[in-house]
Amino acid sequence: MNLVGLLAFAVAGALKGADAGLDPFGVATLGVLTALGGGITRDVLVGRVPAALRSTGDVAVVLVGVVVGLVVATLLAGSAGRVRDHPAFLVADAVGLAAFAASGAAVGLDAGLSAFGVVVTATLTGVGGGSLSDLLLTRTPAVLREDFYATPALLGGVAYVGAGAVGVVGAPATLGVAVGVFLLRVLAVRGEWELPTLS
Amino acid sequence: MNLVGLLAFAVAGALKGADAGLDPFGVATLGVLTALGGGITRDVLVGRVPAALRSTGDVAVVLVGVVVGLVVATLLAGSAGRVRDHPAFLVADAVGLAAFAASGAAVGLDAGLSAFGVVVTATLTGVGGGSLSDLLLTRTPAVLREDFYATPALLGGVAYVGAGAVGVVGAPATLGVAVGVFLLRVLAVRGEWELPTLS
Amino acid sequence: MNLVGLLAFAVAGALKGADAGLDPFGVATLGVLTALGGGITRDVLVGRVPAALRSTGDVAVVLVGVVVGLVVATLLAGSAGRVRDHPAFLVADAVGLAAFAASGAAVGLDAGLSAFGVVVTATLTGVGGGSLSDLLLTRTPAVLREDFYATPALLGGVAYVGAGAVGVVGAPATLGVAVGVFLLRVLAVRGEWELPTLS
Numbered sequence: 001m002n003l004v005g006l007l008a009f010a011v012a013g014a015l016k017g018a019d020a021g022l023d024p025f026g027v028a029t030l031g032v033l034t035a036l037g038g039g040i041t042r043d044v045l046v047g048r049v050p051a052a053l054r055s056t057g058d059v060a061v062v063l064v065g066v067v068v069g070l071v072v073a074t075l076l077a078g079s080a081g082r083v084r085d086h087p088a089f090l091v092a093d094a095v096g097l098a099a100f101a102a103s104g105a106a107v108g109l110d111a112g113l114s115a116f117g118v119v120v121t122a123t124l125t126g127v128g129g130g131s132l133s134d135l136l137l138t139r140t141p142a143v144l145r146e147d148f149y150a151t152p153a154l155l156g157g158v159a160y161v162g163a164g165a166v167g168v169v170g171a172p173a174t175l176g177v178a179v180g181v182f183l184l185r186v187l188a189v190r191g192e193w194e195l196p197t198l199s
Numbered sequence: 200m201n202l203v204g205l206l207a208f209a210v211a212g213a214l215k216g217a218d219a220g221l222d223p224f225g226v227a228t229l230g231v232l233t234a235l236g237g238g239i240t241r242d243v244l245v246g247r248v249p250a251a252l253r254s255t256g257d258v259a260v261v262l263v264g265v266v267v268g269l270v271v272a273t274l275l276a277g278s279a280g281r282v283r284d285h286p287a288f289l290v291a292d293a294v295g296l297a298a299f300a301a302s303g304a305a306v307g308l309d310a311g312l313s314a315f316g317v318v319v320t321a322t323l324t325g326v327g328g329g330s331l332s333d334l335l336l337t338r339t340p341a342v343l344r345e346d347f348y349a350t351p352a353l354l355g356g357v358a359y360v361g362a363g364a365v366g367v368v369g370a371p372a373t374l375g376v377a378v379g380v381f382l383l384r385v386l387a388v389r390g391e392w393e394l395p396t397l398s
Numbered sequence: 399m400n401l402v403g404l405l406a407f408a409v410a411g412a413l414k415g416a417d418a419g420l421d422p423f424g425v426a427t428l429g430v431l432t433a434l435g436g437g438i439t440r441d442v443l444v445g446r447v448p449a450a451l452r453s454t455g456d457v458a459v460v461l462v463g464v465v466v467g468l469v470v471a472t473l474l475a476g477s478a479g480r481v482r483d484h485p486a487f488l489v490a491d492a493v494g495l496a497a498f499a500a501s502g503a504a505v506g507l508d509a510g511l512s513a514f515g516v517v518v519t520a521t522l523t524g525v526g527g528g529s530l531s532d533l534l535l536t537r538t539p540a541v542l543r544e545d546f547y548a549t550p551a552l553l554g555g556v557a558y559v560g561a562g563a564v565g566v567v568g569a570p571a572t573l574g575v576a577v578g579v580f581l582l583r584v585l586a587v588r589g590e591w592e593l594p595t596l597s
Contacts, residue, residue, distance in 0.1 A: 017542070023593040025549055026542030040443070045239070049445045053506075053515030074596050099212045108252075117252030133329070140338050144225030151224055184501050195222040198273050244438070246447045307451075316451030337536050343415070343424030350423055394421040397472050 001178060002103065003061050005096020006102030007111025010062045012084055012093060013133050014069020020137050024070065030133045031066035042104050042121045046111035088191050098182035099125035100154035102174045105160035107170075115161045123150055124146040126181075148188035148195065156181040200247040200377060202260050202300065202385035204295020211263045211283055211292060212332050213268020219336050221268065229332045230265035237327030241303050241320045245310035289388050297381035300325035301373045304359035308368075314360045321356025322349055325380075347387035347394065355380040399576060400501065403494020404456055405463045407433040410482055410491060411531050412467020414438045418535050422468065429464035436526030440502050440519045444509035485593040488587050496580035499524035499551035504557035507567075513559045520555025521548055524579075545574045546586035546593065 013034025017027040036052040036059075045051040052058060072083055083089060104125025108118035127150045131141035143150040156177045163173040187193070210231025216226040235257070239249040250256060271282055282288060307317035326349045328353025330340035344351040357378045362372040386392070411432025415425040434456070438448040450456060470481055481487060486549045502523025506516035525548045529539035541548040561571040585591070 018596050020538070022538075022542045023544060024596065025552070025593055026538075027596065029542055032231045044243060044442060045249060045252060047246070047445070049509065049511075049517075050443060053511045053518060054441060055513065056512050058514065059369065059514045070596065077596075111248065113252045114255050114258065115246075116255065116258045117249075120252060129254070135334065135337075135533065136538060136542060138533075138538050140219070140221075140225075140335060142335050144228055144335060146222060195224055198217050198223065198226065198276075205528065243442060244448060244451060246445070249490050255418075309409045312451045313457065315454065315457045316448075334533065334536075339418070339420075339424075339534060339536050343427055343534060345421060345526060351425070368509075394423055397416050397422060397425065397468065 001008060001095050001099035002058075004036045004092055005099045006058055006061045007065045007068075008089065008092035008096045009129055010065025010087070011069045011072070013129070014066050015073055015084055016109060016133060016137070017183045018069065018073030027073065028066045029068050030136065031064055034129040035062045035065060036105070036127045036129060037132040038130075040099055041128045041132070042107060042125045045124075046113070048111075052109055058090065072167070091186065094182050094185040094189070096155060096179040097126045097149070097185055098156070098180075101156040101181045102160070102178035104153075104175050105157045108157075109160065109164060118161050119157035122160060122177075123154045126150070126153030130167060146194060148193035149167075149185070151195065152181045152184040152188065155184065200294050200298035203262045203291055203331075204298045205234045205257055206264045207288065209264025209297045209329055210268045210271070212324045212328070213265050213333060214272055214283055215336070217268065225297070226269055226272065227265045229335065230268050231261055233328045233332045233337070234261045234264060235328060237299055237303070237324045237329075240327045240331070242307060242326045244320065244323075245306060245312070245372030247306075247310075273346050290385065293384040293387055293388070296348070296352060297377040297379075299353070299360040300355040300380045301359070301377035303352075304356045304376060305373050307356075308359065308363060318353055318356035318361050321359060321376075322353045325349070325352030325355075330344075345393060346382070347392035349363035350382040350394065351380045351387065354383065399493050399497035400456075401459050402431045402490055402546075403468075403497045404459045406487065406490035406494045407527055408460045408463025409467045409470070410466050410487070411527070413471055413482055414531060414535070416467065425468055425471065426464045428534065429467050429536070430460055432527045432531045433460045433463060434527060435530040436498055436502070436523045437526075439526045439530070440505060440523045443519065443522075444505060446509075465515060466565070467595070470581045472571070489584065492580050492583040495524045495547070495551060495583055496554070496576040496578075497584030499554040499579045500558070500576035502551075504572050506564060507558065516559050517552055517555035520558060520575075521552045524551030524554075544592060546591035547583070550579045550582040550586065551592065553582065 010031040014031035015105045017030030022030065040050040040052055101122045105118050105122035108121030113121065115194050127143045131143060134141040159180060160173055163176065209230040213226050213230035216229030221229065236252040239251055242249040300321045304321035307320030312320065326342045330342060333340040337367050358379060359372055359376045362375065412425050412429035420428065434450040438450055441448040497578030499520045503520035505515050506519030511519065525541045529541060529596040532539040557578060558571055558575045
């Protein structure tokens, strides 16, 4: 699941960069940051040297995603946005959100964070990369404005804490949370859910 | 003082998010980040896992502030900005700035930073949260443009270093700096102080 | 080389802040962040308390650069941008880029990062400070859009990893990479190199 997510996030980030008119270095940076930025931020918060800068397997998948994004952007020139709205892509993206949120919750709990801290690391691992790439394009992160995207990750973090409180920990908890986040996100896409507006 | 500041900053951040048209997740994120973002950034810089992600007392106060902000924003719909200009609110905000700058200076000195480092942690703890929330709204942090807001925090850091050099350390130094920053900020609000413009 | 770079970056950042209409605190912040932001981010990523917050020599040079920038901005009022395009300035800036990229690569390798991690720390140390100051001004970092500026730093990181693989390490590797990055950047300025556009 994690590798599917890394690939989907890298392609999405690269296409977003290409749509915004970045040069190839910028497109590659957006792809890498979208895929790895959430996990890197989480690792820094819990005092670890980011796994993404130490290992190589994950990075290879991300670089493949960046190359795919560069090729697609060059071929589709300007209409690359449609790729990101394709149902297959949205499912792959939901897989990534679910895998990242679950792993973020697990890392937060392992690091001895409070319940609040675990919810933060779950959410941040899921949506941090996309939000950082939004910021590089000087856009308010989309997850703060609309859609039902950060909420499944946040609820995944809450569920992980709750599972731990009743003795469900480790792989069963991580897998359960990942499946729950994935289903919630897919339902949200199908139903075009939005959080209620204020006022 | 610290709790007053957390509450004021959380309410201010939530109202700022609501005014900018964020959804409830975005409003809550702005509130949390405004209150905790400065301290989290400081803790990361000095190599500590952020206290805000480990403890629970502070977070509870912040979440109360977020809920207050959400309720006020819903009731006042669009004119929430006036709350932030209310004298009572400005005093609470000055309390927060003072408490955060003083605690930031203390953390920096404890971590063995240079005088420059202590001034950075004092200033950053005071204005970092608000600046990060400005960035999420794609605004240049207000403290870089106008007002006399970061300067009291910076001078508080300088004063803390100076106090340490003449043997005044610990609680007396922290309290003295906090009172000084508070008075300076209140005078600045009353006198509508600005830094001189360049050119 | 490092001190030349710190001075050039601090002046460049301060002038950029002045051109954007910041107040003196903002101008100083931009200067400090442009000079020290890349190295601070790199140090945080590899789990070190940033050297810039512990030592004092580098900071003194940066503060001199900030004062120079403030004076130049006050005297030239509005046309300070021309200073940044002056050939002498571009050479000093290239020296900084080269020194920062080489030291970033060395720090990354010392910290046990992967080849990818070393390339990231080399590039980030070179272009991170300028990019962070762009973000504070709500601009997409220039290096993501145009010019041939981040690419020499990135290639410097690749060369450092390659040199290590064939047994060239330590000072010779750092010096060789710095010279290579400098020459590449100067050639890029003279030839007005750009990365190819997508599509």
